[in-house]
Amino acid sequence: MATELVRYGVPVRIIDKAPHRTDKSKALVLWSRTLELLDRGGGAAPFIDAGYKALAVNFIASDKSVGRVSMETIQSPYPYALMLPQSETERLLEERLRGLGVVVERQVELTTFKARGDGVDAVLKHSDGKEESISSDWLLGCDGAHSAVRHGLAAPFAGETMNCDWMLADVHMKGYPCPDSEATVYWHRDGVFVIFPISPGRYRLLADIPASGAPLPPTPTLEQVQAMIDRRGPSGTKVSDPIWLAGFRVNGRKVANYRWGRVFLAGDAAHVHSPAGGQGMNTGMQDAFNLSWKLAMVVRKTSSERLLDSYSPERSAVGDEVLHAAGRLTTIGTLRNPVAQTLRNLVGHVMLGFSTVQHAFADTMSETAIHYSSSPLNGPALKGARPSPGERVVPVEGQTPVGSGNTPLFALFADKNADTLNLVNTFGSILDPDIRPSVRASGIWLVRPDGYVACSSSDPITVADYLRALG
Numbered sequence: 001m002a003t004e005l006v007r008y009g010v011p012v013r014i015i016d017k018a019p020h021r022t023d024k025s026k027a028l029v030l031w032s033r034t035l036e037l038l039d040r041g042g043g044a045a046p047f048i049d050a051g052y053k054a055l056a057v058n059f060i061a062s063d064k065s066v067g068r069v070s071m072e073t074i075q076s077p078y079p080y081a082l083m084l085p086q087s088e089t090e091r092l093l094e095e096r097l098r099g100l101g102v103v104v105e106r107q108v109e110l111t112t113f114k115a116r117g118d119g120v121d122a123v124l125k126h127s128d129g130k131e132e133s134i135s136s137d138w139l140l141g142c143d144g145a146h147s148a149v150r151h152g153l154a155a156p157f158a159g160e161t162m163n164c165d166w167m168l169a170d171v172h173m174k175g176y177p178c179p180d181s182e183a184t185v186y187w188h189r190d191g192v193f194v195i196f197p198i199s200p201g202r203y204r205l206l207a208d209i210p211a212s213g214a215p216l217p218p219t220p221t222l223e224q225v226q227a228m229i230d231r232r233g234p235s236g237t238k239v240s241d242p243i244w245l246a247g248f249r250v251n252g253r254k255v256a257n258y259r260w261g262r263v264f265l266a267g268d269a270a271h272v273h274s275p276a277g278g279q280g281m282n283t284g285m286q287d288a289f290n291l292s293w294k295l296a297m298v299v300r301k302t303s304s305e306r307l308l309d310s311y312s313p314e315r316s317a318v319g320d321e322v323l324h325a326a327g328r329l330t331t332i333g334t335l336r337n338p339v340a341q342t343l344r345n346l347v348g349h350v351m352l353g354f355s356t357v358q359h360a361f362a363d364t365m366s367e368t369a370i371h372y373s374s375s376p377l378n379g380p381a382l383k384g385a386r387p388s389p390g391e392r393v394v395p396v397e398g399q400t401p402v403g404s405g406n407t408p409l410f411a412l413f414a415d416k417n418a419d420t421l422n423l424v425n426t427f428g429s430i431l432d433p434d435i436r437p438s439v440r441a442s443g444i445w446l447v448r449p450d451g452y453v454a455c456s457s458s459d460p461i462t463v464a465d466y467l468r469a470l471g
């Protein structure tokens, strides 16, 4: 959120009560859509250089293959799951921010705040115990699952905690029978067991275990991890040199509203869910990509504040979908009834045999399927022509991504002619002068700074009306 706002010229203070960024691998995957959006703000290359490409997911039950989903069919310049420990993602984001001249203020905690009609008054506590009162125009609560901002708003965090514990192991392992570029989900009769590659020889292992009833989920020992892999995973595999062993519980919770006047919620502060599919951090980052260009346009006075009303409906709908999809995947993997397990394995085998199902699965996981089809921001659509308003325009390798640079600009995908050049001249403060090749002859596609279609038409007046209405 901070890197996007700062590059668009919005001054920020970013505070964190923690003394340093995480040193844990936590969210392990950067998905295609997140990489596309990162590419707009300084390039996806540093993340790709630091990460490891996973190209497929295998599903196995009773030692037999149920199916395999390849990521290589994803329509994106990044058709893979980029395995990158969260500690590295945070490091690279912090470096990007530092390059923009902003340093994260650590050991500074937001304790209370009060929202006004035109801003927010807050109290910050520093590490020496000193309190500081500040006033700002906006408050963005990106403060995680236990969000002080969400508590301060008394925003309900509706949902539930799953009745089981999970073990997580970030370990070295020998004997993994699949290519190191592939993840594997084992549907065992005791529960699910998942192996993700992190880098050659290093893996993330996950398994559900019966609820311990203890206040905190137990941390597994390396011996317990080995016993788990011997029972549910591939035979002949040996784990060693643990980097991180942890227990956790799965919550599925979400706020209904992401915007409360001058206060916004994003990331885990707004939604938490099962790690199935590795969507948590990616969805949170995409909340930030969605809000930042809108807020920047409002702060720069190139749009009215009404633009911000679209943030909550757009991102809350995505949050609902991610919550349902992650919940469904978790339920399917943790079925206990043997009849239901047999049925799951049979249906899974049949379904994953269809390439359309494989593609749909990969598109959903990679978050390239995300769209804002019901957004209040959607304008008119050119009949029968895709992408429709709210849908993503697939970035083209080698083409400057829409939304790059230091000004939040819409872009035209259209034929270069007197009409479209006139649009660019008339709306220079919000329209990229670089007109990209048209999606279809004699059609004009107006695309938002986050790469989703705003409207499409064959009539330049329709596009002009849309742009004028933003002001």
Ligand SMILES: Cc1cc2nc3c(=O)[nH]c(=O)nc-3n(C[C@H](O)[C@H](O)[C@H](O)COP(=O)(O)OP(=O)(O)OC[C@H]3O[C@@H](n4cnc5c(N)ncnc54)[C@H](O)[C@@H]3O)c2cc1C
Binding pocket: 015, 016, 017, 018, 026, 027, 028, 029, 086, 108, 109, 110, 111, 142, 143, 144, 145, 146, 147, 148, 149, 168, 246, 248, 266, 267, 268, 269, 275, 277, 278, 279, 280, 281, 282, 284
């Ligand atoms: C064990 C585990 C495994 C996970 N695995 C995955 C995975 O495989 N894939 C995936 O996508 N996600 C995974 N996640 C989830 C992922 O880590 C989160 O979705 C992600 O970190 C959320 O980012 P965030 O910035 O919203 O919140 P956080 O990362 O929680 O960051 C919030 C920040 O706010 C700070 N803060 C909190 N309160 C205050 C305050 N009052 N004042 C100032 N600062 C404050 C905190 O110190 C923290 O630095 C996992 C999480 C855990 C714990």
